[in-house]
Amino acid sequence: MVARIAGVFDEKLTEAIANSKILVVGAGGIGCEILKNLVLTGFPQIEIIDLDTIDVSNLNRQFLFHKEHVGKSKAQVAKDSALSFNPNVNIVAHHDSVISNDYGVSYFKQFNIVMNALDNRVARNHVNRMCLAANVPLIETGTAGYAGQVELIKKGLTQCYECQPKAPQKTFPGCTIRNTPSEPIHCIVWAKHLFNQLFGEEDPDQDVSPDTEDPEAAGTAGKTALSSQQTESGNIERKSTRTWAAETNYNPEKLFTKLFGDDIKYLLSMENLWKKRRPPTPLSWDNLPGKGDAPKQHSGLPDQRVWSVNECAEVFAASCQALQTELKGRPEGDHLVWDKDDKSAMDFVTACANIRAYIFSIPLKSRFEVKSMAGNIIPAIATANAIVAGLAVLRAQGILKGEIESCTSVYLRPKVNHRGQLFVPERTLTAPNPKCYVCAPKPEVALVCNLKHLTLKDLTAAFKDGLNMQAPDATVEGKGLVVLSSEPGETDHNNQKTLEEIGLNDGCALLVDDFLQNYEVRVRLQQEDEENSWRLVTDTDAPMPGPKEEEPANGSNGAEEPKPGPSRTHHDSDSDMEIIDEDDNGEPMEKPPKRRRKEVSDEIVEIC
Amino acid sequence: MVENNEIELSEAEAEQYDRQIRLWGLDSQKRLRASKVLIIGLSGLGAETAKNIILSGVKSVCLQDNEVLKEIDLYSQFLAPPDKIGENRAEASLVRAKALNPMVDITTETKAVDSLPDSFFTTFDIVCATGLKQEQLERINNICRDKNKKFLCGDVWGMFGYMFADLVDHQYSEEIVQHRAVKRGPDDTEKSGAATVSITVKRRAIYVPLQNALSADWSKPELRSRLRRGDPSYFVMKILLRFRDEYNRNPDPAKRKADTEILLRMRDELVKELSLPVGFISDALLTDVFGIVSGAAAVVGGVIGQEVVKAMSQREPPHNNMFFFNPVKCVGFVELYGQ
Numbered sequence: 001m002v003a004r005i006a007g008v009f010d011e012k013l014t015e016a017i018a019n020s021k022i023l024v025v026g027a028g029g030i031g032c033e034i035l036k037n038l039v040l041t042g043f044p045q046i047e048i049i050d051l052d053t054i055d056v057s058n059l060n061r062q063f064l065f066h067k068e069h070v071g072k073s074k075a076q077v078a079k080d081s082a083l084s085f086n087p088n089v090n091i092v093a094h095h096d097s098v099i100s101n102d103y104g105v106s107y108f109k110q111f112n113i114v115m116n117a118l119d120n121r122v123a124r125n126h127v128n129r130m131c132l133a134a135n136v137p138l139i140e141t142g143t144a145g146y147a148g149q150v151e152l153i154k155k156g157l158t159q160c161y162e163c164q165p166k167a168p169q170k171t172f173p174g175c176t177i178r179n180t181p182s183e184p185i186h187c188i189v190w191a192k193h194l195f196n197q198l199f200g201e202e203d204p205d206q207d208v209s210p211d212t213e214d215p216e217a218a219g220t221a222g223k224t225a226l227s228s229q230q231t232e233s234g235n236i237e238r239k240s241t242r243t244w245a246a247e248t249n250y251n252p253e254k255l256f257t258k259l260f261g262d263d264i265k266y267l268l269s270m271e272n273l274w275k276k277r278r279p280p281t282p283l284s285w286d287n288l289p290g291k292g293d294a295p296k297q298h299s300g301l302p303d304q305r306v307w308s309v310n311e312c313a314e315v316f317a318a319s320c321q322a323l324q325t326e327l328k329g330r331p332e333g334d335h336l337v338w339d340k341d342d343k344s345a346m347d348f349v350t351a352c353a354n355i356r357a358y359i360f361s362i363p364l365k366s367r368f369e370v371k372s373m374a375g376n377i378i379p380a381i382a383t384a385n386a387i388v389a390g391l392a393v394l395r396a397q398g399i400l401k402g403e404i405e406s407c408t409s410v411y412l413r414p415k416v417n418h419r420g421q422l423f424v425p426e427r428t429l430t431a432p433n434p435k436c437y438v439c440a441p442k443p444e445v446a447l448v449c450n451l452k453h454l455t456l457k458d459l460t461a462a463f464k465d466g467l468n469m470q471a472p473d474a475t476v477e478g479k480g481l482v483v484l485s486s487e488p489g490e491t492d493h494n495n496q497k498t499l500e501e502i503g504l505n506d507g508c509a510l511l512v513d514d515f516l517q518n519y520e521v522r523v524r525l526q527q528e529d530e531e532n533s534w535r536l537v538t539d540t541d542a543p544m545p546g547p548k549e550e551e552p553a554n555g556s557n558g559a560e561e562p563k564p565g566p567s568r569t570h571h572d573s574d575s576d577m578e579i580i581d582e583d584d585n586g587e588p589m590e591k592p593p594k595r596r597r598k599e600v601s602d603e604i605v606e607i608c
Numbered sequence: 609m610v611e612n613n614e615i616e617l618s619e620a621e622a623e624q625y626d627r628q629i630r631l632w633g634l635d636s637q638k639r640l641r642a643s644k645v646l647i648i649g650l651s652g653l654g655a656e657t658a659k660n661i662i663l664s665g666v667k668s669v670c671l672q673d674n675e676v677l678k679e680i681d682l683y684s685q686f687l688a689p690p691d692k693i694g695e696n697r698a699e700a701s702l703v704r705a706k707a708l709n710p711m712v713d714i715t716t717e718t719k720a721v722d723s724l725p726d727s728f729f730t731t732f733d734i735v736c737a738t739g740l741k742q743e744q745l746e747r748i749n750n751i752c753r754d755k756n757k758k759f760l761c762g763d764v765w766g767m768f769g770y771m772f773a774d775l776v777d778h779q780y781s782e783e784i785v786q787h788r789a790v791k792r793g794p795d796d797t798e799k800s801g802a803a804t805v806s807i808t809v810k811r812r813a814i815y816v817p818l819q820n821a822l823s824a825d826w827s828k829p830e831l832r833s834r835l836r837r838g839d840p841s842y843f844v845m846k847i848l849l850r851f852r853d854e855y856n857r858n859p860d861p862a863k864r865k866a867d868t869e870i871l872l873r874m875r876d877e878l879v880k881e882l883s884l885p886v887g888f889i890s891d892a893l894l895t896d897v898f899g900i901v902s903g904a905a906a907v908v909g910g911v912i913g914q915e916v917v918k919a920m921s922q923r924e925p926p927h928n929n930m931f932f933f934n935p936v937k938c939v940g941f942v943e944l945y946g947q
Contacts, residue, residue, distance in 0.1 A: 005680055007861025008766070008899035033906060040652075040684055040902040057626045059709075060663055066707050085686045145631050146914070300634055301622050372630060379631035382663040383914040386656065390906030394767065394935060397903065408938075415925070416942050422911070422931065423940030 033389030340375030652684020656909025820946030
């Protein structure tokens with residue numbers, strides 16, 4: 001039986017635990033700990049979802065996993081290990097993404113409490129919306145190094161995960177990355193873009209060649225440089241980097257000469273850029289610094305040694321070849337995905353970032369440091385995870401006991417505060433933000449853009465990136481006409497049309513919803529001639545995320561565990577708006593199954 | 609004092625400990641790898657503490673316990689499988705403890721602490737004790753002190769818990785983050801900003817033995833003033849340690865009602881003895897002290913594990929000298945007693 005020994009808890013809690021059903025989202029550092037606590041305490045019914053597999057670097061804290069489990073499903077192995085602590089509980093494991101049609105509002109409704117142990121904002125936003133829609137209490141957790149937090153989210157009672165906009169991920173202007181890097185991170189971002197240009201998914205926003213439209217450089221590009229470039233490598237400027245690289249068979253020397261010689265010479269010809277900056281130094285393959293030097297004495301991990309430029313060039317050559325071979329092994333049209341844990345991919349980025357850093361007189365970094373920055377690694381330790389998970393399960397017990405009002409946020413501090421506190425509970429629950437674009441009764445947001453330029457494709461991106469929707473549908477308010485449909489292909493033919501061309505004008509409102517998230521928001525269009533792209537504005541005046549620009553770093557699985565911190569502050573980022581469909585009783589309404597609107601597929605144009 | 613051994617980490621170690629090396633640095637990891645730890649008492653708290661220490665990558669851990677595994681242990685003791693009830697708790701925990709980190713050498717000791725010679729305790733760099741009586745704790749603490757070895761102890765009763773640390777004369781380094789205005793470059797196009805610079809400073813902390821901390825004189829004005837803003841956790845710990853000393857056991861879930869009455873009576877006696885304000889130690893704090901609740905064991909075991917890491921790696925300021933977890937408020941705090 002469960003809640004196993006009478007007398008450990010009072011009768012009320014014993015019974016509440018015996019009748020509970022808990023969902024744990026994430027089987028990483030905190031998830032393993034939460035699962036252990038739940039199982040030992042005797043929570044009888046638990047489901048756990050995680051899409052990830054086990055990596056060696058997890059083993060210092062994800063204690064349900066051992067070396068022999070590397071490569072296996074986290075959810076499944078966590079379940080098996082936890083059952084050995086108490087075979088009398090029922091655990092269902094899902095090796096899956098929580099962002100899936102399979103886990104809809106009715107799925108969430110079967111749980112008394114949902115516990116988040118996630119490592120990324122997208123999934124957190126999603127579970128937040130699902131729990132609001134299902135009206136299930138959510139315990140949100142996170143750690144970063146020695147610090148951590150536990151927070152209750154309950155519809156109508158507390159603020160939701162998206163009530164306070166979070167700081168946007170740091171982005172860098174394209175011209176800093178392409179023309180005038182001044183910090184190691186600029187070179188690392190450039191190197192990751194280069195990886196994608198050569199081997200990964202080509203993205204026009206990740207161009208790595210000199211940006212001739214840099215406003216600061218205006219009209220200074222010297223003809224000499226241009227013509228010499230043309231004589232040396234033909235019309236490379238008009239070809240994609242990948243096509244050109246493939247034509248040279250990824251010849252390391254030729255690639256090197258273009259990227260670190262010719263392109264730099266070209267940058268030098270943009271004289272305005274170097275009036276107040278130290279100009280870059282082009283490199284030539286045959287004469288690299290550090291050539292012939294004996295390796296420096298080094299104590300520490302091999303990865304912590306900073307390579308000479310010559311070594312970087314050697315690693316560059318070797319990793320280019322390895323990655324090319326890997327790419328060739330893939331089916332036609334397929335591409336590689338950058339991963340900090342892939343040796344060649346990590347070598348390539350370290351080498352390229354450092355060569356570029358040398359050129360621009362920026363300090364070189366070790367592979368160890370570059371990995372932290374490029375992979376956006378947040379250090380993680382067993383103890384902080386154990387503490388946060390312990391607090392989370394104690395909070396879950398409090399909720400089951402009927403004391404939800406006392407389940408305030410608790411912060412684990414890296415050092416004690418002035419009152420000697422190491423775990424700092426908030427005094428009261430934080431009320432919802434009435435202007436929240438997610439949990440407000442009638443969420444609303446303004447989309448500022450130039451209707452003459454913004455295309456429907458851009459609009460989709462705005463809803464996905466700005467409002468964190470997965471599959472947005474949009475209709476014009478009052479007309480019911482479909483502007484965007486999440487049905488594949490349904491509105492694709494309009495993708496390149498501007499909002500003006502399809503008849504949308506300043507001040508008109510769209511009802512945008514995501515069926516999966518059970519979320520709807522009213523979006524007012526606001527014309528602004530100067531706006532090059534789009535931006536979202538809420539009544540809170542807090543900045544909302546804009547279009548994706550240069551991302552500093554995002555490893556394959558993003559940040560390990562999220563950044564906690566005493567209360568989310570206003571300048572912190574990632575926002576979205578969200579409306580939960582509600583009837584007058586405040587109960588969420590189930591939406592009709594998704595097959596609606598099929599009949600209106602072709603009426604999209606000329607409205608408003 | 610643990611010597612920083614100069615042998616480099618193997619590739620396997622670097623890979624497994626990657627995420628924590630990024631937090632506390634390579635030197636800390638090397639110091640941890642040279643540390644020998646004794647864990648006394650394999651209750652749920654002992655298991656949590658052992659897990660955290662073993663995962664951190666110390667040289668060796670000895671699990672000492674002369675008691676047998678009981679059903680109530682299974683509430684929080686995840687190292688011992690349920691089918692080993694009746695077997696020695698340390699031995700029952702061995703297989704899973706080893707599986708946590710095969711790079712750590714793990715042994716067991718099944719003799720009772722009272723029959724172990726002083727020399728046993730001082731073969732370790734640090735001792736973490738749980739489940740002992742005050743007299744036993746003080747004996748081991750004093751043995752360790754004499755040989756300049758670190759000592760920690762703690763307990764969890766129900767959802768409540770505490771930790772005490774005596775790191776004797778402890779030297780450590782601390783990273784201090786300083787904000788400095790910097791110029792970004794020779795050009796004015798990019799604004800000058802504040803950069804954070806971290807510097808490492810050497811520090812020293814002097815600790816007092818357990819008997820000093822447990823016999824804090826509450827008639828002194830500096831402690832009286834603590835009552836005004838304070839939290840009654842220190843007294844809850846005193847009551848529970850007294851209960852254990854007097855009844856030779858912990859409060860028993862099967863006798864929840866009767867034991868609660870005893871605890872409340874002991875509370876009233878203590879209030880009188882130390883002239884504490886009536887109502888300062890609420891009933892609520894003494895009603896959820898049965899068994900060891902897993903969440904609380906995780907919390908206190910997490911704190912103790914982190915203190916062992918700090919003590920052994922000689923990095924970051926360790927807590928001086930008592931930590932309490934008050935589950936009613938969900939607050940965890942550090943106070944200095946006995947100095």
